[in-house]
Amino acid sequence: MGVTDDASPSGQSAIPGLLDDRLRHARILVEIGELYDAEAEVESILVEHPEDLTALDLLAKVKHMRGELSEAIACWTQVHEKAPREQAALIRLSSILQFARESERGPGNLVALGPLQFWRKPAALLELERAFRLFLEQRPDEARRRCEETARKYRSTDLDVYKLAVLANAWIAELSGDLDAARSILESLGKDRGFETDSDRILALARLYERIGSKELLEKAVNVYQHFERSYEKVSVLGHLASLSRLLGRTEDAADYDRRFLELFRRRMHRPTFGDVVRAAARSYLPLDKLGALGLPDRGDFAPGDALERAIALALAGDGPGAAELLRKSEDALSLGYRGDLAARAGPFDEAVPLYLASLRKAPGDLRVIGALLEHLGKGPSRAIAEYFRRPENARAARERLDAALHAAPLRPSLWRQVAALHAVFDETAEVERCARRAAALEEAAEGARHPVGRVLAAAVYHFAGKPRGLVHEVWAARRPAERGRAGFLEEILGNLTPEMTQTVRNTFLSVREYARAKWPERTRDILDYGYTYKVTKEDEPSGGISAGLPSALAFLSVFLDRPVPQTIASTGALVADAHDVLVVRPIGEPEYKVRGAYNRNLAKILLPAGNRRDLEGSALVPAEICREIVSFVADLDEAVVHAFGTDVWIR
Numbered sequence: 001m002g003v004t005d006d007a008s009p010s011g012q013s014a015i016p017g018l019l020d021d022r023l024r025h026a027r028i029l030v031e032i033g034e035l036y037d038a039e040a041e042v043e044s045i046l047v048e049h050p051e052d053l054t055a056l057d058l059l060a061k062v063k064h065m066r067g068e069l070s071e072a073i074a075c076w077t078q079v080h081e082k083a084p085r086e087q088a089a090l091i092r093l094s095s096i097l098q099f100a101r102e103s104e105r106g107p108g109n110l111v112a113l114g115p116l117q118f119w120r121k122p123a124a125l126l127e128l129e130r131a132f133r134l135f136l137e138q139r140p141d142e143a144r145r146r147c148e149e150t151a152r153k154y155r156s157t158d159l160d161v162y163k164l165a166v167l168a169n170a171w172i173a174e175l176s177g178d179l180d181a182a183r184s185i186l187e188s189l190g191k192d193r194g195f196e197t198d199s200d201r202i203l204a205l206a207r208l209y210e211r212i213g214s215k216e217l218l219e220k221a222v223n224v225y226q227h228f229e230r231s232y233e234k235v236s237v238l239g240h241l242a243s244l245s246r247l248l249g250r251t252e253d254a255a256d257y258d259r260r261f262l263e264l265f266r267r268r269m270h271r272p273t274f275g276d277v278v279r280a281a282a283r284s285y286l287p288l289d290k291l292g293a294l295g296l297p298d299r300g301d302f303a304p305g306d307a308l309e310r311a312i313a314l315a316l317a318g319d320g321p322g323a324a325e326l327l328r329k330s331e332d333a334l335s336l337g338y339r340g341d342l343a344a345r346a347g348p349f350d351e352a353v354p355l356y357l358a359s360l361r362k363a364p365g366d367l368r369v370i371g372a373l374l375e376h377l378g379k380g381p382s383r384a385i386a387e388y389f390r391r392p393e394n395a396r397a398a399r400e401r402l403d404a405a406l407h408a409a410p411l412r413p414s415l416w417r418q419v420a421a422l423h424a425v426f427d428e429t430a431e432v433e434r435c436a437r438r439a440a441a442l443e444e445a446a447e448g449a450r451h452p453v454g455r456v457l458a459a460a461v462y463h464f465a466g467k468p469r470g471l472v473h474e475v476w477a478a479r480r481p482a483e484r485g486r487a488g489f490l491e492e493i494l495g496n497l498t499p500e501m502t503q504t505v506r507n508t509f510l511s512v513r514e515y516a517r518a519k520w521p522e523r524t525r526d527i528l529d530y531g532y533t534y535k536v537t538k539e540d541e542p543s544g545g546i547s548a549g550l551p552s553a554l555a556f557l558s559v560f561l562d563r564p565v566p567q568t569i570a571s572t573g574a575l576v577a578d579a580h581d582v583l584v585v586r587p588i589g590e591p592e593y594k595v596r597g598a599y600n601r602n603l604a605k606i607l608l609p610a611g612n613r614r615d616l617e618g619s620a621l622v623p624a625e626i627c628r629e630i631v632s633f634v635a636d637l638d639e640a641v642v643h644a645f646g647t648d649v650w651i652r
Helices: 018-031 035-048 053-065 069-082 088-102 123-136 140-154 159-175 179-189 199-212 215-231 235-247 251-268 274-281 288-292 307-316 320-327 333-346 353-362 367-379 383-390 392-408 413-425 429-450 499-519 549-561 591-600 610-616 624-630 637-645
Strands: 110-114 117-120 455-464 467-481 490-494 530-536 569-571 574-579 582-586 605-609 631-634
Touching (some): 035 053, 053 069, 053 591, 069 455, 088 123, 088 159, 123 140, 123 159, 140 159, 159 179, 159 199, 179 199, 235 251, 251 624, 274 288, 274 307, 288 307, 288 333, 307 320, 307 333, 320 333, 333 353, 333 367, 353 367, 367 383, 367 392, 367 413, 383 392, 455 549, 455 591, 467 591, 490 499, 499 549, 499 574, 530 549, 549 582, 549 637, 569 591, 569 637, 582 610, 591 624, 605 610, 605 637, 624 631
Parallel strands (some): 490 530, 569 605, 605 631
Antiparallel strands (some): 110 117, 455 467
C-alpha cells in the first residue's frame, strides 16, 4: 500500500521542478533526524498540493518515525485509496479471507466501519467468505466446490464476481499445495473472452510459474514481469525479475535487476541517494557534519552540475581541501556557510566564526547558522558573535526565527540553549537561567527516552483491506513493589489484545522470569518482590498473534535486569520454552513486511527468527542488500539478548 508497496504510484510528484526540490529537501531532513522541520515542510506542500501521494506517504513516514501510528495509518489509508492499483482482485480476496478468519460465529452480514456505522456485505462476498471459512476449517475441496458454484452462478450476470470466484478457486488450490490445479484454472480463465490480458489473472499465473519452477514456465514468468516492468515501476516486479534471472543462470541480468530493485526500493522508502543530498544541499544550507554522518550509498552515476554541487560532493567524499578551493570562488551565503563547516571540521571553531557570520549577513534568517553560532557562544565567550547579535536588526531576526521554531518544536533542547545564549548577549540573567533549566530538563528527558527501561519496539503488520503494511509499535513492561504473597506475578495486561495474545504474554512473562533467575541469579534476587504490568500501544486497534513473544520477552528482561533496550532495534518472533533456561525463537508470518516497516522507520536493526531466513532469500519484496544492512537472525533468546543489551550483559 502507498508508495512503499506494490500498489503504488510511480514515486514522482504530480508537479515537477520546485515541488520535487522541496520533497527532496524534506527527505534529507528526515534522514538527518530533523523530523519537526521535515513535517512542517511536507505539510506546507500538502496545503498547496493535497493530492500529491509522494508527499502524503512521506508525511506517513515522519509520523511513523515519531511513533504517531494513528496519524501514520490515516495517511497510508489515503494513499491506499488514491493510488493506482494492480492485483486489485488479490487484495479483495485477501480482505475476504481476513473477514472469514476474524468471524468467530460464521460469516456475518454486516461489517463495522466505525462507531454505529455498518455496511451490509453483498451476497457474492458472503458466498466467497463461506468458501474461505471452509478452507480455514481444513476442507479445501469443499471450499473449491463452493467457489466453482459461485462462478457458475454469476458467469452470465456479473463478470467481476465470476472472475473473483475463479481466482479464489485458484488461490485456494495454490494455498493447499496443488499448484498444477491452480495453474490449470488460471490458464482456462484466459480462454474466456475478455480475460486473455487480465492483469490479475496474468500476475497470479506468473507467481505460479515461478513457484512450479520448470525452465519453460520460468521463461513465461519472465515475459509476464517484463511486460509489467515496461508499463509501470513496481518494486516486486524488479524483485521477481532478479530472482528469475538467477534461477535461469542469467547472472548479468540478475545483477542489473538487483541494482534497480535496490534503487527503487530505497526511493519508495524515501531514502535519499548521494545525488539527492548534493542537490538539496546546493539549494538550502544543510550542515556538512550531519550529511557526512548519513552513510550514503555509492555515488552511482551522479554527475554534479555547478561548482557548488561539485564542492559539496567533494566534501561528502572526504576531500575537504578540494571542496574549500572550489568554494573560495564564490561569496554567496551557501558557499560561505559550507566554508564555515569545513573550517570548523579542520580546526578550532573560532576560525569558522567569520565565515558563518559572513553567511548570516547574506542570509540573516538561516536558523541553522544562527543555531551553530549561538551554540558556540553558549559554551564560551566570543566577541565577534556577541557583537553581531547585539545589533538590534540581527537580534530581532534571530528572535523571530527562534520563537517560530520553539512554537513548532517546544521540546527541542537545542532551541532553548540557543535562546539562553541570545539572552546572555543582553545580560538577561533571569531568562538565561530559565531557558537553561528548560534545556537541561528536556535533554535529560530525551536521554531517558533514547534509553528507556521496559520499552521495546515490536515489528508488526497492519492490513488495509487485505493489503499488508509493516509498521513498528511499542510494548511496555513495568514493575512496582507488591505485598508478600502477591508479588512476582504479571498483574495487569493493558491494551487491546486478543485472547490468544493475552495468553501468549502471560506465558512469556512466566518463562522469561524463570529464564532470568537461571541466567542472572545475583541480579534477580528481588524479582519476586514486585508486581508487573504490560501494555501494547495502539489500543484503538486489536493486537493479536504470537509474534510479539520476542519483543515482550526483551521488555520483561529489561525490567528484571534494569537495563535499557536501544530504541533503534525492533524485534519479532514467537517464543517457545524448551526448558527453564532455554527459550527458542520460532518463525513468524509476513517477515518481509516487518523488515519493510523497520526500514521505513529508519531503524538500525530488526531481530528476526532464524527460521525466517529462507523467506527473505531471493525475496521479491525486500532486496538482499537491505536484509544484510538491517536484519539479524536469532535462534534463541540468548542471541537476542546480546543484540539488545550487548555482550557484557553476561559478565557485568
